[in-house]
Amino acid sequence: MNTLEKRLLNDFQRDLSPSPTPFADMAEELGVTEEDVIGVLRTLTERGVVSRVGPVFRPQRCGASCLVAMTVPETRLEAVAELVSAFPEVNHNYEREHRFNLWFVITADTEDHLQALLQHIEWQTGLATLSLPMQAEYHIDLGFPLQWD
Protein backbone atom coordinates (compact mmCIF):
# COMPACT_ATOMS: atom_id res chain seq x y z
CA MET A 1 0.00 0.00 0.00
CA ASN A 2 1.47 3.37 -0.96
CA THR A 3 1.52 6.51 1.15
CA LEU A 4 -1.45 8.16 -0.52
CA GLU A 5 -3.54 5.02 -0.07
CA LYS A 6 -2.60 4.85 3.61
CA ARG A 7 -3.36 8.50 4.20
CA LEU A 8 -6.71 8.27 2.46
CA LEU A 9 -7.60 5.23 4.54
CA ASN A 10 -6.39 6.52 7.85
CA ASP A 11 -7.16 10.25 7.70
CA PHE A 12 -10.39 10.22 5.74
CA GLN A 13 -12.59 7.79 7.62
CA ARG A 14 -14.61 10.70 8.93
CA ASP A 15 -13.78 13.81 7.03
CA LEU A 16 -15.91 13.65 3.94
CA SER A 17 -18.27 16.39 5.10
CA PRO A 18 -21.07 17.32 2.74
CA SER A 19 -19.46 19.63 0.22
CA PRO A 20 -20.11 20.09 -3.50
CA THR A 21 -16.65 18.69 -4.27
CA PRO A 22 -15.56 16.53 -1.30
CA PHE A 23 -12.80 14.72 -3.20
CA ALA A 24 -11.25 17.98 -4.39
CA ASP A 25 -11.30 19.13 -0.74
CA MET A 26 -9.45 15.98 0.30
CA ALA A 27 -6.99 16.42 -2.56
CA GLU A 28 -6.20 19.98 -1.51
CA GLU A 29 -5.48 18.86 2.03
CA LEU A 30 -3.20 16.09 0.79
CA GLY A 31 -1.48 18.18 -1.88
CA VAL A 32 -2.55 15.91 -4.74
CA THR A 33 -5.12 16.19 -7.51
CA GLU A 34 -8.82 15.36 -7.35
CA GLU A 35 -8.22 12.68 -10.02
CA ASP A 36 -5.58 11.08 -7.77
CA VAL A 37 -7.99 10.90 -4.82
CA ILE A 38 -10.89 9.49 -6.85
CA GLY A 39 -8.57 7.06 -8.62
CA VAL A 40 -7.08 5.72 -5.38
CA LEU A 41 -10.50 5.40 -3.71
CA ARG A 42 -11.77 3.49 -6.76
CA THR A 43 -8.77 1.14 -6.66
CA LEU A 44 -9.11 0.55 -2.91
CA THR A 45 -12.83 -0.19 -3.32
CA GLU A 46 -12.19 -2.57 -6.21
CA ARG A 47 -9.53 -4.37 -4.17
CA GLY A 48 -11.97 -4.70 -1.27
CA VAL A 49 -9.70 -2.83 1.13
CA VAL A 50 -12.40 -0.19 1.41
CA SER A 51 -15.95 -1.50 1.76
CA ARG A 52 -17.40 1.77 0.53
CA VAL A 53 -16.90 5.52 0.70
CA GLY A 54 -19.87 7.22 2.24
CA PRO A 55 -21.98 7.70 5.36
CA VAL A 56 -22.01 5.29 8.29
CA PHE A 57 -25.49 5.35 9.77
CA ARG A 58 -26.29 4.72 13.39
CA PRO A 59 -29.03 2.09 13.34
CA GLN A 60 -31.02 3.13 16.41
CA ARG A 61 -31.44 6.65 15.16
CA CYS A 62 -32.97 5.32 11.96
CA GLY A 63 -35.49 2.86 13.43
CA ALA A 64 -35.42 -0.06 15.86
CA SER A 65 -32.34 -2.22 16.06
CA CYS A 66 -31.24 -5.21 18.07
CA LEU A 67 -28.27 -7.56 18.42
CA VAL A 68 -29.57 -11.12 18.51
CA ALA A 69 -27.84 -14.34 19.56
CA MET A 70 -28.95 -17.92 18.96
CA THR A 71 -27.69 -21.35 19.98
CA VAL A 72 -27.90 -23.42 16.81
CA PRO A 73 -26.95 -27.11 16.59
CA GLU A 74 -23.80 -27.41 14.46
CA THR A 75 -25.54 -29.57 11.85
CA ARG A 76 -28.21 -26.92 11.29
CA LEU A 77 -25.99 -23.85 11.41
CA GLU A 78 -25.70 -23.24 7.69
CA ALA A 79 -29.40 -23.65 7.03
CA VAL A 80 -30.42 -21.43 9.94
CA ALA A 81 -27.82 -18.81 9.00
CA GLU A 82 -29.13 -18.78 5.46
CA LEU A 83 -32.71 -18.37 6.65
CA VAL A 84 -31.70 -15.47 8.91
CA SER A 85 -29.50 -13.75 6.31
CA ALA A 86 -32.33 -13.90 3.76
CA PHE A 87 -34.21 -11.20 5.70
CA PRO A 88 -33.32 -7.80 4.26
CA GLU A 89 -33.61 -6.43 7.82
CA VAL A 90 -30.57 -8.47 8.88
CA ASN A 91 -27.40 -6.51 8.22
CA HIS A 92 -24.69 -8.45 10.01
CA ASN A 93 -24.57 -12.18 10.64
CA TYR A 94 -21.54 -13.87 12.21
CA GLU A 95 -20.73 -17.34 13.38
CA ARG A 96 -18.89 -17.08 16.70
CA GLU A 97 -17.14 -19.69 18.81
CA HIS A 98 -19.48 -19.94 21.76
CA ARG A 99 -22.53 -21.80 23.01
CA PHE A 100 -24.36 -18.86 21.41
CA ASN A 101 -22.87 -19.45 17.98
CA LEU A 102 -24.97 -17.26 15.69
CA TRP A 103 -24.96 -13.47 16.12
CA PHE A 104 -26.76 -10.99 13.94
CA VAL A 105 -28.18 -7.47 13.91
CA ILE A 106 -31.79 -6.78 12.93
CA THR A 107 -32.87 -3.28 11.98
CA ALA A 108 -36.51 -2.48 11.37
CA ASP A 109 -38.56 0.67 10.98
CA THR A 110 -40.49 0.07 14.22
CA GLU A 111 -40.12 -1.94 17.44
CA ASP A 112 -43.31 -3.92 16.57
CA HIS A 113 -41.87 -4.90 13.21
CA LEU A 114 -38.64 -5.97 14.93
CA GLN A 115 -40.49 -8.16 17.45
CA ALA A 116 -42.58 -9.71 14.66
CA LEU A 117 -39.39 -10.61 12.76
CA LEU A 118 -37.85 -12.23 15.83
CA GLN A 119 -41.00 -14.25 16.41
CA HIS A 120 -40.98 -15.29 12.77
CA ILE A 121 -37.37 -16.50 13.05
CA GLU A 122 -38.22 -18.45 16.23
CA TRP A 123 -41.24 -20.11 14.59
CA GLN A 124 -39.36 -21.00 11.44
CA THR A 125 -36.34 -22.45 13.25
CA GLY A 126 -37.91 -23.74 16.45
CA LEU A 127 -34.98 -22.10 18.27
CA ALA A 128 -34.95 -19.37 20.90
CA THR A 129 -33.48 -15.93 20.23
CA LEU A 130 -31.62 -13.85 22.82
CA SER A 131 -32.35 -10.14 22.35
CA LEU A 132 -29.57 -7.75 23.30
CA PRO A 133 -30.68 -4.24 22.34
CA MET A 134 -28.24 -1.43 22.97
CA GLN A 135 -28.99 0.42 26.22
CA ALA A 136 -26.13 2.88 26.06
CA GLU A 137 -23.31 3.60 23.66
CA TYR A 138 -19.93 4.51 25.13
CA HIS A 139 -18.01 4.91 21.96
CA ILE A 140 -18.99 6.85 18.90
CA ASP A 141 -17.44 5.07 15.96
CA LEU A 142 -15.37 7.79 14.35
CA GLY A 143 -13.23 5.40 12.44
CA PHE A 144 -10.46 3.11 13.44
CA PRO A 145 -6.79 4.03 13.82
CA LEU A 146 -4.83 1.89 11.41
CA GLN A 147 -1.32 1.19 12.62
CA TRP A 148 1.02 0.45 9.78
CA ASP A 149 4.17 -1.57 10.38
Place this chain on the structure above:
Amino acid sequence: MNTVIDATDRRIIAATQEGLPLTPRPYAMIAAQLGLDAGDVMDRMQRMLDSGAIRRIGAVPNHYALGFKGNGMSVWDVPDDTIKEAGQTIGALDFVSHCYHRPRHLPTWPYNLFAMVHGRDRAEVDEKVHHIAAILGANNRGHEVLFSTRILKKTGLRIAG
Protein backbone atom coordinates in the same frame (compact mmCIF):
# COMPACT_ATOMS: atom_id res chain seq x y z
CA MET B 1 -31.43 17.76 19.18
CA ASN B 2 -33.77 17.08 16.31
CA THR B 3 -33.31 13.42 15.44
CA VAL B 4 -36.46 12.97 13.38
CA ILE B 5 -35.79 11.22 10.10
CA ASP B 6 -38.41 12.08 7.50
CA ALA B 7 -39.33 10.34 4.25
CA THR B 8 -36.86 12.39 2.21
CA ASP B 9 -34.05 11.59 4.67
CA ARG B 10 -34.89 7.91 4.31
CA ARG B 11 -34.62 8.16 0.52
CA ILE B 12 -31.21 9.79 0.95
CA ILE B 13 -30.15 7.03 3.36
CA ALA B 14 -31.33 4.38 0.89
CA ALA B 15 -29.44 6.05 -1.95
CA THR B 16 -26.14 6.46 -0.04
CA GLN B 17 -25.91 3.44 2.27
CA GLU B 18 -23.93 1.44 -0.29
CA GLY B 19 -21.55 4.36 -0.69
CA LEU B 20 -21.29 7.65 -2.54
CA PRO B 21 -20.53 7.64 -6.25
CA LEU B 22 -16.79 8.23 -6.76
CA THR B 23 -17.22 11.22 -9.03
CA PRO B 24 -16.23 14.88 -8.54
CA ARG B 25 -19.72 15.94 -7.42
CA PRO B 26 -21.21 12.94 -5.62
CA TYR B 27 -23.95 14.82 -3.76
CA ALA B 28 -25.15 16.47 -6.95
CA MET B 29 -25.37 13.03 -8.55
CA ILE B 30 -27.38 11.59 -5.66
CA ALA B 31 -29.64 14.66 -5.73
CA ALA B 32 -30.25 14.25 -9.45
CA GLN B 33 -31.15 10.57 -8.95
CA LEU B 34 -33.68 11.51 -6.28
CA GLY B 35 -35.04 14.59 -8.02
CA LEU B 36 -33.81 16.81 -5.19
CA ASP B 37 -31.67 19.90 -4.97
CA ALA B 38 -27.98 19.17 -4.21
CA GLY B 39 -27.94 21.83 -1.50
CA ASP B 40 -30.94 20.21 0.17
CA VAL B 41 -29.25 16.78 0.13
CA MET B 42 -26.07 18.22 1.69
CA ASP B 43 -28.06 20.17 4.32
CA ARG B 44 -30.00 17.07 5.28
CA MET B 45 -26.86 14.96 5.52
CA GLN B 46 -25.18 17.63 7.64
CA ARG B 47 -28.25 17.67 9.91
CA MET B 48 -28.09 13.86 10.25
CA LEU B 49 -24.38 14.17 11.09
CA ASP B 50 -25.12 16.79 13.74
CA SER B 51 -27.94 14.72 15.28
CA GLY B 52 -25.86 11.55 15.29
CA ALA B 53 -28.04 9.62 12.80
CA ILE B 54 -24.93 9.60 10.61
CA ARG B 55 -21.83 8.71 12.62
CA ARG B 56 -19.35 9.80 10.01
CA ILE B 57 -18.87 10.13 6.28
CA GLY B 58 -15.69 8.75 4.78
CA ALA B 59 -13.80 5.71 3.65
CA VAL B 60 -15.06 2.61 5.44
CA PRO B 61 -12.07 0.26 5.72
CA ASN B 62 -12.60 -3.46 5.47
CA HIS B 63 -10.57 -4.42 8.54
CA TYR B 64 -10.56 -8.05 7.54
CA ALA B 65 -9.04 -7.33 4.12
CA LEU B 66 -6.46 -5.09 5.81
CA GLY B 67 -5.22 -7.98 7.92
CA PHE B 68 -7.08 -7.21 11.14
CA LYS B 69 -8.39 -10.74 11.33
CA GLY B 70 -8.69 -10.97 15.10
CA ASN B 71 -12.12 -9.43 15.51
CA GLY B 72 -13.09 -10.46 19.04
CA MET B 73 -16.31 -9.50 20.79
CA SER B 74 -15.41 -9.21 24.46
CA VAL B 75 -18.32 -9.38 26.90
CA TRP B 76 -18.09 -8.39 30.56
CA ASP B 77 -20.16 -8.68 33.70
CA VAL B 78 -19.65 -5.43 35.60
CA PRO B 79 -21.71 -4.08 38.52
CA ASP B 80 -24.58 -1.93 37.20
CA ASP B 81 -23.55 1.07 39.28
CA THR B 82 -20.11 1.14 37.65
CA ILE B 83 -21.09 0.42 34.05
CA LYS B 84 -21.12 4.00 32.82
CA GLU B 85 -17.64 4.75 34.06
CA ALA B 86 -16.34 1.37 32.89
CA GLY B 87 -17.97 1.82 29.47
CA GLN B 88 -16.52 5.27 28.97
CA THR B 89 -13.04 4.08 29.94
CA ILE B 90 -13.13 0.98 27.76
CA GLY B 91 -14.82 2.78 24.87
CA ALA B 92 -11.99 5.32 24.77
CA LEU B 93 -9.32 2.65 24.13
CA ASP B 94 -8.07 2.94 20.57
CA PHE B 95 -8.36 -0.79 19.84
CA VAL B 96 -12.04 -0.83 20.80
CA SER B 97 -14.30 0.05 17.88
CA HIS B 98 -17.69 -0.35 19.60
CA CYS B 99 -18.63 -0.35 23.27
CA TYR B 100 -22.21 -0.87 24.42
CA HIS B 101 -24.31 -1.53 27.48
CA ARG B 102 -26.75 -4.37 26.74
CA PRO B 103 -29.14 -6.27 29.01
CA ARG B 104 -28.24 -9.42 30.93
CA HIS B 105 -30.47 -12.48 30.53
CA LEU B 106 -29.85 -14.52 33.67
CA PRO B 107 -28.93 -17.29 34.05
CA THR B 108 -27.88 -17.88 30.43
CA TRP B 109 -26.31 -14.51 29.73
CA PRO B 110 -24.66 -12.64 32.64
CA TYR B 111 -22.78 -10.02 30.58
CA ASN B 112 -23.85 -6.39 30.38
CA LEU B 113 -20.88 -4.65 28.71
CA PHE B 114 -19.79 -5.36 25.14
CA ALA B 115 -16.51 -4.15 23.64
CA MET B 116 -15.42 -5.05 20.11
CA VAL B 117 -11.65 -5.54 20.15
CA HIS B 118 -9.55 -5.47 17.00
CA GLY B 119 -6.12 -6.98 16.45
CA ARG B 120 -4.11 -8.69 13.76
CA ASP B 121 -4.65 -12.12 15.28
CA ARG B 122 -6.18 -13.82 18.29
CA ALA B 123 -3.06 -13.49 20.39
CA GLU B 124 -3.13 -9.71 19.94
CA VAL B 125 -6.83 -9.58 20.80
CA ASP B 126 -6.25 -11.75 23.91
CA GLU B 127 -3.49 -9.39 25.01
CA LYS B 128 -5.82 -6.41 24.63
CA VAL B 129 -8.57 -8.20 26.53
CA HIS B 130 -6.13 -8.76 29.40
CA HIS B 131 -5.45 -5.06 29.32
CA ILE B 132 -9.19 -4.35 29.69
CA ALA B 133 -9.42 -6.87 32.55
CA ALA B 134 -6.57 -5.08 34.32
CA ILE B 135 -8.35 -1.74 33.94
CA LEU B 136 -11.62 -3.11 35.30
CA GLY B 137 -9.93 -4.84 38.23
CA ALA B 138 -12.46 -5.97 40.83
CA ASN B 139 -15.33 -4.62 38.70
CA ASN B 140 -14.73 -7.49 36.27
CA ARG B 141 -16.94 -10.25 37.67
CA GLY B 142 -16.48 -12.42 34.61
CA HIS B 143 -15.76 -12.10 30.92
CA GLU B 144 -15.47 -14.02 27.67
CA VAL B 145 -14.19 -13.28 24.17
CA LEU B 146 -16.26 -14.48 21.24
CA PHE B 147 -14.23 -14.82 18.07
CA SER B 148 -16.01 -14.82 14.76
CA THR B 149 -15.26 -17.87 12.70
CA ARG B 150 -17.30 -16.92 9.66
CA ILE B 151 -18.95 -13.83 8.27
CA LEU B 152 -22.30 -15.08 7.03
CA LYS B 153 -23.64 -11.70 5.98
CA LYS B 154 -22.21 -8.22 6.16
CA THR B 155 -23.85 -5.23 4.59
CA GLY B 156 -24.24 -1.68 5.68
CA LEU B 157 -27.46 -0.65 7.31
CA ARG B 158 -30.26 -1.31 4.87
CA ILE B 159 -33.36 0.77 4.69
CA ALA B 160 -35.87 0.42 1.93
CA GLY B 161 -36.24 3.68 0.06
